[in-house]
Every structure is written in structure tokens, then in C-alpha cells.
Amino acid sequence: MNKPITEQSSHYDNLENKSTGELLRDINKEDQSVPLAVEKIIPNIEKLLEVVVEKMKKGGRLFYIGAGTSGRLGVLDASEVPPTFGVSGDWVIGLIAGGDTALRNAVENAEDNTEQAWLDLQQFHISEKDVLVGIAASGTTPYVIGGIKKAREQGIATGCITCNTNSPLGNAAEFPVECVVGPEFVTGSTRMKAGTAQKLILNMISTGAMIRMGRVKGNKMVDMQLSNKKLVNRGVKMIMEELGVSEERAGKLLQEYGSVRKVIVVYGKS
Structure with missing residues (x-):
């Protein structure tokens, strides 16, 4: 069985023997490939964003689910929408496997439960009015796949952000966004290029949605919360x-x- 792209060996080796400068330049070199990879899949991001806007205009919400780094990025993006655009905290909701504890600490086996995401979503009464986006660099996280499959069964629009092609998550979601950034600098460390790609895509989705929803005037955040x-x-x-x-x-x-x-x-x- 072929290894997923996100698990393939780094193009670099003997990292412990490199100087600080070499490490930084090589990491930066790899990072430069990420926005180019995102650019290639803008049509897929556009399809997902159009669905988000369509649902929001009818009173729907955007949900993110993820585990580990992916879950943290979703929660981060969701938490920044209210202060930036002056909307209530229930427009965009981020959930992470293991709950808020998992934002700072690894929660053992939290991502392996295929039923838990749907249970977590039920607390927010998710419905066909909403959109659910699953975030998983590998595209194999059970927590995320289980939530997406159950939501789709219930007629809820589903999307995903993953960094592998033809993954179980990509195949489960109606509007998949697959951003292939290649092997990580440290083999399998998807907090690096994959995480950066996910953050860029989340920026595009939430910012694009808020602009389309009229929360920006010209290029200004006229609805931002004046909190400091x-x-x-x-x-x-x-x-x-x-x-x-x-x-x-x-x-x-x-x-x-x-x-x-x-x-x-x-x-x-x-």
C-alpha cells in the first residue's frame, strides 16, 4: 500500500547535522511551495465558499471539525470571526476532538472515535441549513470522517480540507478541497506545510464569506469589535x-x- 503524501519521507535528511541557518533556509524553501499549491485548487475552494455564502444568506452557520493541529486551526479561525467582523459567535463554530482541553494538550484516542463528532455537533443543533467542513491533513481521521458521513446522511452540505488526494475524507465530503503540498520537512509533521495550507484556505473561506455577507466596506473592517x-x-x-x-x-x-x-x-x- 502506498504511503499518503503527507507521510512520505522528507526531501531532506540528516537534519540534526545541519546548521541553524541551513535548517531555516530549507524550511523556508519548502514553505514557499504552499501558496502555489493553494493557488491550484482555488476553483475547489470557490465551490465550497459559494455553498457557505448561500447557506449563510438563509440564516445558516459554518461548522469546522478537526483533531490535533487541524482542529486547533479550525477553532482559531472560528474564534477570530466575531471580533474581526462584528458577528455573533454562532456564525462560525469550530470543534476539536477531545474538546477545549485538546487545544493545549493531546487527548488520547480522541480522534479515533467515529461517533463523537456527530455527538459534539448535536449540542449545536446542526441542520440542513448549515455547512460542515472537516479538516484533516491526512484525510483519514476517524473523528472527522465520521462527522462528515453522518452530516451528509442528514442532508447537510459538507466540505473538507485535506492534503492528500483520494483520501477517505475527500471521498466522503460533497465539496472536497485537497491541497497537495508534498512531504513535510520533518517527515509526517503536518503541523508544518499542511498546517500552513489549511490556515491559508481557512482564511480564504471565512474572510470571503464575511465579505460576501456585507461585513466589510471598501477594504475596511467597519464592524470590528472595539475591544482594545x-x-x-x-x-x-x-x-x-x-x-x-x-x-x-x-x-x-x-x-x-x-x-x-x-x-x-x-x-x-x-
């Missing part, structure tokens, strides 16, 4: 640029309305 001084200052600058007012005036308007978008709607030309 840096973001307040950013909001002030947005208002200054949009309305052509002084920093003092922009600050007062932002304080009064509590939202960049609200200020622009009330005082903007469009």
Missing part, C-alpha cells in the same frame, strides 16, 4: 479617512456611536 486601544485607534483612522474629519472629531463620533459602520452610515456620503 489599538482597535479603537484603527476605528478612528477609518472614520478620518472615510469622512475627512479630524482625529478629535472621529474619536468623538466613534465614542458616541460605538461602531465605525454606524458613524459612516449616519455621516457618510453613501
Whole structure:
């Protein structure tokens, strides 16, 4: 049986004998191939994103499920959507095998349970209104495959992000995204190139969806949550640029309305 691409031997060997500079240059060389691999599969990402937007416009949600690095990346992406785009925390939901404990620590055998993902999803009353995306570099994670298969049986739109071709996960999902980045610098360490590819694709899906849902104006995050001084200052600058007012005036308007978008709607030309 052929090894999955993500498990094939690194193109590099005797890593322990390399200098620090050699290690860094070789890792960087490998990393440069990742965005090119993502570029090749943009049509597949587009198909999945269109489904996400279609469902969201009808009140649906986007769910991610994964284990290990893949699960952490899904939770990370989901957690950054509310503060960036000012939406509620139930628009994009990330679940990881083993629960929140697994965000910091490995949970033994959590990813091997084919039934648990669906049980986890039931807590959020997932339905055919929603979209479920399974994330697994190998495309063989039982937790993820089980969740995708069960969701598809229930008429829920399913996608996946994997870094192997013709994987069980890719075959189970309706809208597979298979990004082949080749063997890892450290053999089998999919937290590296595969994880980077997954992060890039997740960025595209969540950001694309939020833009299509009207949560960006021009190129500005006008709905961002003003949760610290840096973001307040950013909001002030947005208002200054949009309305052509002084920093003092922009600050007062932002304080009064509590939202960049609200200020622009009330005082903007469009």
C-alpha cells in the first residue's frame, strides 16, 4: 500500500547535522511551495465558499471539525470571526476532538472515535441549513470522517480540507478541497506545510464569506469589535479617512456611536 503524501519521507535528511541557518533556509524553501499549491485548487475552494455564502444568506452557520493541529486551526479561525467582523459567535463554530482541553494538550484516542463528532455537533443543533467542513491533513481521521458521513446522511452540505488526494475524507465530503503540498520537512509533521495550507484556505473561506455577507466596506473592517486601544485607534483612522474629519472629531463620533459602520452610515456620503 502506498504511503499518503503527507507521510512520505522528507526531501531532506540528516537534519540534526545541519546548521541553524541551513535548517531555516530549507524550511523556508519548502514553505514557499504552499501558496502555489493553494493557488491550484482555488476553483475547489470557490465551490465550497459559494455553498457557505448561500447557506449563510438563509440564516445558516459554518461548522469546522478537526483533531490535533487541524482542529486547533479550525477553532482559531472560528474564534477570530466575531471580533474581526462584528458577528455573533454562532456564525462560525469550530470543534476539536477531545474538546477545549485538546487545544493545549493531546487527548488520547480522541480522534479515533467515529461517533463523537456527530455527538459534539448535536449540542449545536446542526441542520440542513448549515455547512460542515472537516479538516484533516491526512484525510483519514476517524473523528472527522465520521462527522462528515453522518452530516451528509442528514442532508447537510459538507466540505473538507485535506492534503492528500483520494483520501477517505475527500471521498466522503460533497465539496472536497485537497491541497497537495508534498512531504513535510520533518517527515509526517503536518503541523508544518499542511498546517500552513489549511490556515491559508481557512482564511480564504471565512474572510470571503464575511465579505460576501456585507461585513466589510471598501477594504475596511467597519464592524470590528472595539475591544482594545489599538482597535479603537484603527476605528478612528477609518472614520478620518472615510469622512475627512479630524482625529478629535472621529474619536468623538466613534465614542458616541460605538461602531465605525454606524458613524459612516449616519455621516457618510453613501
